[in-house]
Each structure stands twice: as structure tokens, then as C-alpha cells.
Amino acid sequence: MSLDPATVRRIARLARIHVENVEAEHLARELNGILGWIEQLNEVDVEGIDPLTGAAQMAMRLRPDTVTDGGIPELVLGNAPDRAGTFYAVPKVVE
């Protein structure tokens, strides 16, 4: 599988990373280098092997579904790049 610049632009869009057209070609080369190297996994026989999702050899814990924190809007909003009252503010999305 080899990525062309159009596919790179599609991935960049999915990843929400702005990529200039001139960068896409260079990025395609880099990403193909990495993906080509990763192709070696195709030679491993994984028939009948269950995927391993994590390194923790244990069942996930349950916890009581209760509120443990809250009522601290100023702390929560303290790092906001833009705010309006106790809300985060973003550019207008509905005309």
C-alpha cells in the first residue's frame, strides 16, 4: 500500500492538521518510508491469535457512578484561549 499526496491530504483532514499542497508530496514520501518498513508484520502468522489491547494483565475495575469533583468553573476555564462568561468560546459555526 502506497500513499499518494491526495491520500495524505485526506488523512491530514481526518487528523485535523492543516497541510499545504507543497508539503503533501514530501509527507507522502516520509509516511511511505515508515509504512513500507511496517509491512514486515505481514510475514507473521497471527492465525487464531487474540489481539492484545493493553499491557495491564487484569480485568477493568468498576467504580461507583457518582460525582467525585465539580463546581470549579474558574479552574476549568483558567486555561481557555477564549471564553464568554462560564463558557468556552469558538468561532461562529451556525450562520
Add this chain to the structure above:
Amino acid sequence: MLTDLSLVEARDGLRRRDFSAVELTEAHLDAVAALNPRINAFITVSADMARTQAAAADAALAAGEDRPLLGLPLAIKDLFCTEGVRTTAGSRILEPFVPPYESTVTANLLRDGAVFLGKANLDEFAMGSSNMTSAFGPVRNPWTRRGDNRPLVPGGSSGGSCAAVAARMALGATATDTGGSIRQPASFCGIAGVKPTYGRCSRWGIVAFASSLDQAGPVARTVEDCAVLLGSMAGFDPKDSTSADRAVPDFAAACRRGVRGLRIGVPREYRSDSMPPEIEAMWQQGLAWLRDEGAEIVDVSLPHTKYGLATYYIVAPAEASSNLARYDGVRFGRRVEGEDLTDMYERTRAEGFGAEVRRRVMIGTYVLSAGYYDAYYLRAQKVRALILRDFTDAYAQVDALLTPTAPSAAFAQGDKMDDPVAMYLNDVFTVPASMAGVPGLSVPAGLDGQGLPLGLQVLGRPFDEETVFAVGAVLERAAGFRHLPAIWAGAPA
């Protein structure tokens, strides 16, 4: 000089009142002021906070309190959220971020009386093996090649933590390891570093890179110092769903156990024709030291070793692409304005992330995308299961494994920058243990022909860090590593 002391020596000196915590902290702050302009190990120095904490430690000592780290100055990798102290993860996108909370690991250290000198430099979001990807500039390794002053990398991603400790700007430091980020820079900087079992230290409040791999651990100049630090960092935390609900053993006591009767495995797949002869010789020397102390050396096989890195470079970017989705310029961090909301997201992330982070987020996005998920991500998870099975099988025969930590000594700043895969190969010996979640330690074993430190890696069974410390301490005693880097606090001017 107070900066010459190990962490344990400094602790004992404070208890005897040979010096005060304020004096100890001032000595390290002086070293930071003198050396950081050259080494760039710290992104943020929290001198005022350190002085306040040291004064409080002196008051506690005077009141007869005895906490494990009381008055001991440490560096904190800038991936751990620290309340009221800027936490950047080495990224432009988090440059303005001041956390309103404290990570569990750093809260544990503060509970035990530690003093925080500042936030240590790192590869951006811990993605790198050289510290060259930091948005706050590269870190210089305090070591240089004999007769050659060109700056070398400290390794990564915990390059600032390791350089600070090696140059004696801090008694110890926190670090994190996702594929080798504690062990490889510890090896490059001639210090000890421990990646504990996945789940041993809480990940809560650590900026996430790859959640199924990330694990915090200590770096310090001795194995016992690492044991003391890990004893404070570790412990169950209900706020991390993967935190292990297990008692924390006395790791420092384990350092005195010795290796008599232990079976030490030598994984044959770690041998290669391309391994530098000096590293092969160091490995053989390490095995001989353990044999002399009564261990039995056993050949073992970890057949899927060669697939560790490729598996890692699917799993880790996939998790990173998901974790880093939160950096959107809305709730915290930098924002770059755009024509509309989507354009704002895209420009924020294009300008906020460096090249390596953008590359990995895009790889991760691709391997998780419709039509490719099974071919890449699912297959990688299956190979990961085989890698874990290799270790489980090996640990049925042996108590621990010994390997070199890295395939080379420290390299020059700027090397391996043109080819991402060449850079990734740094972690060939450390990644398999990360994939399996088993504990590992790097201990300095000697110098190569150019005068640079080389580390040996000890790997153990899940939650058996005690055996790892026992083996590491024996290697440390046998190696008697007393060499000093070119740049260190107290070096003759």
C-alpha cells in the same frame, strides 16, 4: 560538594543534620543556574517553589519528621502535570498551559517531602529518542567523546531528566517510558533508570502519549536511589483505571538481595551481526559478573523480538492520534485563528505540533482509518500478543533477562534526523518489554572506546521489580562505574 552526593547519601546527611535542606537545594539551584544555559535540561526552573519546599522540609526535620524524600531536590519531566507550574510536554501547543491539579506521581513525591527544582526538557509529547523534537530546543548530553567537543544527544524522550541527573543538577528525576524513554537516555547519560511494570505507577495527570504503554519511573545516579524514588512514586490510584491494586514492596531492600541461585536469560534474538563489538563485549562482561555472583546463565528465545518496533510504530501512533485529539485550541493550550471552526482546529494543530508529532498523528490516523484498521492495527495487536507470549514463555525458565540497553552510545545532535526509521531503531532493545508491560532497568556498565557510557538492561517478570533491582545492584557493584561526564556541577573550571 553537596551535588556530589547520591540521593541516599543526601537523605542520610539531612537526617544527621550535616547540612540543611535549604543548603542542599541552594547547591542544586546554583548548579542549574550555572549549567542549564549549556545543557538546556530544564524548560522551567521553579526556584522560589523549591526554596519554600526546602524551608518546609527543614522545619519538618527539626520537628523530628521522617519521610522518605524529605528535603531532596528532584527534576520533574515536563510531562507530569504540576499544580500552578507550567506543563508543556515539550510542545508549542501546551506552551501556555498551567495545570490546576497535580499528577498522582508528583503528589506522591510531595507527600514524601521532595523538593521540585523545575520541569525537565523532553521530546515533544515524549515522541523521540534524542530530545531533538522538543519545541524548547535540544538538550545537550553532559558527556562528550574523548577529544571531541561536538554536542551529543542525551537520548530521549526523558533527555532533560537524564542530563540533569548526570550533570548533578538534581539528585534524581521523574521520567516516563513508552518504548524506551527512560532506559535509552539513562544509558546515553551514564545513569540508572527504571521502567516499572505497566500499572505500578499511576498515569493520572501525566500528559498521555500511548496509554497502553506509558509508564512513569525514576532516573538517578545509583540503582538504590531509583529504588527509593520508585517506592514513593508507585502505588494504587483509583483515578487510573489501569493502576494495579498491589502493595508497594521495599525496593531498596531488594537491592541488597544478590543474585545467587537466580536464573538469568540471554535472549538469542538480541544478538545481531550489526551490534558494535564493544556492546557485545559489555553484554558478555555483564553475564560474567552475574555468573561470578552465583547466577546461572541460560540461553532463551524471544522469537518475535524483530517485530517489536514495527508493532510499536502502529500501536503507539494509533493511541497517540486518539490521545492528541484533545489539543484543538478550544479548552486549553495555544489557539491559531482560522476562517471557520475546522480551519481553526487544523491551523492550531499544524502550528502547535512539531514535525515528528504531526507525522505520528497522521500514521495513527491512517492505521485506524476505515479499510486499513484490520490490516495494520488489528494485526499489530495480534503480534503484540505474541510478543507478550515470548516473555511469558521465557519467564517460565528464567527469573530475569540481561541485554544491552541500546544498540549504540550517544550520537551527535543532528544525526539520524533525515530518516525517521533510523531514529526509531534506537529503541530496538527496549520496545519489546514495553509492548509486554514488563519491568526493565538500565544500569551504566562501562565506557566505549570514545569514552561514552554504555548501559545494560535487566528485564523482569510483571510486578517483580525486586528481582530487577537485585540484578541491577549486583551489576552496578561489579561495574564500579565512577566516570564523570565532561559537564557537571563541581567540574574544575
